Amino acid sequence: MPSIPFLSYEDDVIRSTPVEKLIGPSAGEMLVEDVEIDRSPMSPELRRRLRFKKMPNLVQTQVRLLPESVDAALIRPEIGSLVHPYLSHMVSTLFLISPAISDAFLSGSPPWVLCVGVGGGPLLMSLRCHLGLRVLGVEADDVVLSTARRHFGLVESEFLKIVIGDGIEFIKNYAMEISESKLFHAIMVDLDEADPMSGVGAPPLEFLEKSVLLGARRALHPDGILVVNTISSIKDIYARMIEILRSFFSELYELEVENGENCVVVATSSPIGSITKEMKHGHIFEKLKQLSCDRFIDSMRKI
Template sequence: MMETSLPLATITPSQFITLKKINRLNHCRLLHTLHLRVAVLDSPAAKADDESPVIATLIVPKNMETDWNFCTESGHKCLLFKFGNLSRLILIGNTPPPDQELDEYKPPPEIDTEEREMVKDKLKPLIRALHPKVSFNHGLLPEPLFLIYEDNVVYRVTIAKFTGAIVGEFLVEDVELVGDHQLRRRLRFKRTPSLIQSEVILHPLSHVVITTPRDLESLRNNETVTFEPNTRVFVQQYLNAMVSGLSVIASYLDRYRNPLALCLGIGGGVLLNFMLTEMRYHVTGVEADPMVLDAAKRHFGFNRSGPIQVFYPIIEDAIEYVRKSQLNKQKFQVVFVDLDASEINDEFRAPPPEFFKKIVLRGLRFLVARNGVLIMNVVPLNRLLYASMIQELKELFHKVYEINLENEDNFVVIATATPVASSNVDDSDNNFLKKLKSLIPRTYMNSIVEL
């Protein structure tokens, strides 16, 4: 039996340990550094007395050792929750260069299946040594479970780094995706590195005809080329779903020339820009960290003028704004909640858990105008808590609806404040609805289900 060294001999909820191991494999195409970086994280939901813990290992992709996903505890947590139902996740990769972060990434050539299996076989003794003792209770050596990290990025470059007083470190990166040189600009936070906070289509512009290849790396090396973010079309599905939620009060919104919208959370400003420029709303935005707003203005084409108010400076700003809603006589035809949890947890990735307290939900209800609507982006990891939140909303609002983005474990929750005249999505007399249909795919409106 392989003896597991303490403290890894037992599963300990939220335990995180990193260590270096001499690289006896020395595989030049995958694991090549003198020492390997090994990181072990136990799930916060794991049970110390579990007799059948699920242990899995992920080999860190070559050239991504300094990406936040693989070199930080927050990134490790994101990966653990992404794969789900794990008791312990083990990462094994090359030792990252000291004081160096990933600024540019190109995936290495693929290694064939036979070669990869050989690497796995040689890692098995190390992985078994990182299993808890309970894994050996039946007198057999545990067979290591290997996970595969999939990424559709063929080229990535960091174009700006920021440190906000509230959100901490974050970056703006340009990426090229697999297939037909699809270019994107993304905003990512170090505290939740696997979550893309904002993403937009990126257009290359030039005053001369571009004759070089149109891949991102070549375009960046062309001095005549500049890049412009396109905020008129949503890349992220949940934003299409959030805006489609307006259809439930279309009969009401058709009366307004410039309805009022409140956006709790700005990020790259994608939703706010869309509501301002495409939907012609008057928008109030609430953001805790001024550096996030600065990044939105510099790199995401965020509207520098117009009827926008931004509230900060403390991280509780959005929540405090809602709690103080009764002091603010302004009401809104739509209140959007687009905020991620500040830390990875086993309950919700979005919004912060504080938003499900009754005092906050009541504040949200107070901010919604008569016949208005609350629209929330919700990413629940705990379905029982999600069901409880829905019940709370049903008690405070007239009707509650849901759009289930099944492939993303993402829900958009829509709550109407008061009875609204029925809105038929095929009603050709409703100008607001016609505009909405011209901008948002109808599949999202057709996916709205009353709860």
């Protein structure tokens, strides 16, 4: 059996303060903690993190904490905080379908994005609050969802909805029950393998089953994309995943994350075609630029 290294988070933590310990039906024991990150000697950065006991060295969610006022001791989570290493990379992939997203806005019907795996919810809040997209999240553990609401700034609304359930089953069954007008412009999958010793990491192997990928393809808009956060310590597993995705989708793109652990894979419903100069001056590009996600666009490569 291969040796599986623990995934590690930044080791420049000055101090850690437990906020709450909880137990969820799917996630098991979990810890919410506030940590100070040594970003500079004069002004350490304060973040809130969620970790699961079954994967103690992997940070499930982290958001930046901001003071309520200059003098106040109170702090609040930054809305749509994208400090987690790979989230900005996932958001940046929307540039590939920026013309389709812009067309949807112009038609008066902002596009929907499906987020499978909510965690603390910073990805969902960023898509909704900063990009103006409509978001549907699927979270397996109601305790994780409650924690996201209380500690990480997740706020549901008419255009940000969350359902409790198995995300993989949701993808498999969704397209059988909806009309073409309710297709997703993007499906973003951020799910970990339940067994941390399997070497798979993310996504779970059952996500790659034919029925699931067919469901994802059917649930996507004709110009939509499937965006998957991947972690694997075994190269053959990653290569097999790419081979399977290639058989269901039109094109594949890859975006490696600087931490050396995550890699974001994008599968498209239709050929993207060439990236034009106009796309880098469009509405979506400007929104991505405001989030500092534009710096990852040129790193996306077709595979």
